[in-house]
Amino acid sequence: VQADRQVTLEIGGNRLRVTTTDANSADILRTALAPHVVDGDALLGFKITGPESGGVNSDCAPDRADQTGLYVLIDCTGAVLARSRDRDAVLATLVSHIAALTVSHPQPPVSRLRLRALIASDHAVLAATPLFTRPPAIERRLVKLGYRMADVPFVDVDSESLMLQSFDVEWPSLPRLNDGLGHVRFSDLNRRVSHLFWPASHGVARASRALVCQTLASASVGVDRELRLSQAVRLADGISTVPVSPGDGAAAYEALLGCGG
Amino acid sequence: MSTEPLPALVADTPTLRRGTIVRRLDDEAVVWSNIRREPARLDPVATVMLDVIDGLATTSELVDDIQAVLNIGHFEARARLKEVLRLFDDAGLLASSEPAETSLVERPLLPEPDW
Numbered sequence: 001v002q003a004d005r006q007v008t009l010e011i012g013g014n015r016l017r018v019t020t021t022d023a024n025s026a027d028i029l030r031t032a033l034a035p036h037v038v039d040g041d042a043l044l045g046f047k048i049t050g051p052e053s054g055g056v057n058s059d060c061a062p063d064r065a066d067q068t069g070l071y072v073l074i075d076c077t078g079a080v081l082a083r084s085r086d087r088d089a090v091l092a093t094l095v096s097h098i099a100a101l102t103v104s105h106p107q108p109p110v111s112r113l114r115l116r117a118l119i120a121s122d123h124a125v126l127a128a129t130p131l132f133t134r135p136p137a138i139e140r141r142l143v144k145l146g147y148r149m150a151d152v153p154f155v156d157v158d159s160e161s162l163m164l165q166s167f168d169v170e171w172p173s174l175p176r177l178n179d180g181l182g183h184v185r186f187s188d189l190n191r192r193v194s195h196l197f198w199p200a201s202h203g204v205a206r207a208s209r210a211l212v213c214q215t216l217a218s219a220s221v222g223v224d225r226e227l228r229l230s231q232a233v234r235l236a237d238g239i240s241t242v243p244v245s246p247g248d249g250a251a252a253y254e255a256l257l258g259c260g261g
Numbered sequence: 262m263s264t265e266p267l268p269a270l271v272a273d274t275p276t277l278r279r280g281t282i283v284r285r286l287d288d289e290a291v292v293w294s295n296i297r298r299e300p301a302r303l304d305p306v307a308t309v310m311l312d313v314i315d316g317l318a319t320t321s322e323l324v325d326d327i328q329a330v331l332n333i334g335h336f337e338a339r340a341r342l343k344e345v346l347r348l349f350d351d352a353g354l355l356a357s358s359e360p361a362e363t364s365l366v367e368r369p370l371l372p373e374p375d376w
Contacts, residue, residue, distance in 0.1 A: 210289035214302040217291065225282055225293045229300060232291075233284055 009036045009045070011101045016045030018094065021071065025091060028177075032095050036102070046094055047074045050087065080136035081151070082180055089180025096151035096185035103167045103186075105222065109159045111231040112221040115196075117150035117164060118142065118256070119184050124164045124191040125259050126155065126239070128215050130246050131197050138253075139182025145256045148184040154221060155189070159234040162193045193239055195259045197252060200243030207243050212236040275323075275346060276316040276356040283311065294353030296360035301352035306331075310345045 004023040007030055009016055015038065020026045025048065030037050050071045071090040073082040075097075082093035106112055116127040116137075125147070127133075137149055156165040167186040179185055198207045198215055207215075217232035242259070244252050280295035290308040293300035303311065313326055320342065328338035350358050 208289055208302075209286040210284075210291050210302045213284065213286055213291045214300050217293070218299040225295070225300075229282055229284055229291065229293055233286070236286075 007033065008038050008040055008042050009033055009098065010038045011036050011098065014101075015040075015042035016076075017042040018046045018048075018098075019044065020048045021050030021087070025087060028088075028091055029094070032091075032177075033098060036098075043076070045076050046081075046097070048072065048087075048090055048094065049074065075153070079133045082149075082183060083136065083139070084180045086180060088177050089183070092177035092179055092185065093151045093183055095177065096183075097153050099169045100152040100154070100167050100186045103156075103169060106156045106165070108227060109231065109234070110156050110165060111159050111216075111228070111235065112154050112156050113216065113219045114154045114221060115219050117152070117155045117189065118147040119150050119164075119189060119191055120146050120260070122191065123194040123259070124150075124189070125195045125197060125256065126157075126193055127197040127244075127252070128199055128219060131199055131244055131252050134246070135249060137182075139180070141253055142256075143182045145253060146260070147256060148179075148182050150189055151179075151183050151185050152189070157193055157235065159231040159238075162235070162238050164189045164191050164193055166190050193235075196235075196239045196241045197244045197255060198241050199246045201246075204243060207241045209233075209236050212239075212241045274316065274319050275314050275349075277311070277314055277349075277354055278356045278358060281354055292352055292354060294358070296358060297353040298361060301348070301354075303348070303352075306341065307345050307348055310342075310349075314349075 005021070005026050006017055006019045007026050009018065018029060020029065048071060051069045069085055070083045071085070071087045072080055073090045073094050074080055081097065082090045084090050113126070116132045118125040118127065118132065132149070139149065142148060152167065156167070157163070158165065166189045169186060196212065198212060200207065213229070213232045213236040216235050217229050220228040220232060222228050242255050244255050278294060278296070282293040284291045285308065288305040288308060290303040290311065291300050292303060313323060318326065323342050324335065324338045327333070327341050328335055331338070331341070346355070349355050353361065
């Protein structure tokens with residue numbers, strides 16, 4: 001990757017590198033993320049592939065997306081975070097993800113969870129990996145069902161009120177990038193969590209409290225195991241769990257139909 | 262009666278490791294060992310065994326207990342015990358369990374690259 005197409009960032013003591021499809025995209029990111037831009041190299045954190053780039057070797061088939069003329073944002077696990085023909089929309093998703101990384105760890109009773117969040121007008125649905133990640137979420141399909149993907153690498157949820165927290169990030173140099181179709185950025189997440197989509201395997205039709213608690217505690221972030229487990233129990237007791245087969249591509253979208261209100 | 266020994270990971274008198282957090286939920290449990298990065302879920306049988314494995318009973322006595330409580334044959338009881346002890350070992354619950362390499366490290370902001 002040419003030097004003018006990548007940006008190295010330092011966030012919270014961690015260095016990561018972002019590669020883009022063109023020098024102009026890298027310039028936009030350098031402006032937007034100016035306080036965090038540093039010299040030197042780092043492990044790859046995010047990558048944008050575009051119609052003119054070669055894609056990456058992952059099971060998310062970004063190479064195929066390239067052939068369709070899409071810009072694709074991929075994180076370091078190979079998960080597709082956004083796909084759009086509008087390059088700026090993909091950049092907006094990337095900036096939102098990185099902005100969230102600057103937010104300090106929440107205080108109890110708020111729990112930080114590595115889960116996908118789908119935002120509707122009056123509620124939110126959380127989804128555990130690999131749901132809506134592998135295979136990647138289809139933005140147009142989500143929009144038809146009244147949902148948008150939260151462009152954040154984790155969510156903060158109040159384990160008592162079950163409210164999803166917006167991230168209060170001061171980002172004066174954030175460019176005026178419009179959110180892409182089916183995406184919502186870190187500042188507009190405040191909704192009550194109504195459901196957790198849980199990846200059911202081997203024909204499991206019901207998730208026990210212990211299974212849900214284990215999923216939530218595993219997805220949580222922090223060093224205090226006691227606290228993480230306590231908050232997971234509270235969340236497991238308050239949020240309705242919907243088992244969804246990851247192998248059935250349509251199942252997750254069909255399940256969203258029953259989550260309104 | 263089989264003379265095949267239980268797996269090597271099983272001490273003659275299995276003992277639970279201290280420092281494990283246990284949450285009982287209905288008839289199951291979520292346990293989090295201080296040598297594991299993530300918690301584990303125990304099914305109802307394994308949850309009962311949390312109380313039965315007291316550091317005093319030998320594996321032979323535990324097999325007898327399972328046989329009596331579940332009203333099953335000796336071989337099935339041995340298999341159940343073997344299964345539970347393996348589950349406990351994977352979850353880092355036994356005094357003899359090996360620490361996972363990353364158990365004490367906080368997860369990074371971003372996952373490690375795998376491509």
